[in-house]
Amino acid sequence: MPLFEYACRHCASSFEEIRKFEERLSAPACPTCGSRETVLRLSAPGYVGVGAASAAAFCDAPGGCCGGACRN
Numbered sequence: 001m002p003l004f005e006y007a008c009r010h011c012a013s014s015f016e017e018i019r020k021f022e023e024r025l026s027a028p029a030c031p032t033c034g035s036r037e038t039v040l041r042l043s044a045p046g047y048v049g050v051g052a053a054s055a056a057a058f059c060d061a062p063g064g065c066c067g068g069a070c071r072n
Contacts, residue, residue: 010035
């Protein structure tokens with residue numbers, strides 16, 4: 001099941017909850033204050049191993065892969 005992030009309009013806290021995709025829009029209770037005035041937040045998905053540091057591990061060109069010097 002996916003992990004969704006919510007924000008409480010009553011106490012301004014943020015929390016995450018594992019829910020079925022179909023249940024994502026129903027307001028869960030805030031674990032801090034118990035209010036049901038919660039909204040689903042949009043968050044970017046996280047990826048492991050993406051970025052300059054991991055790209056440099058596969059590249060033997062000086063200065064990294066800028067300019068297409070990478071062999072991969």
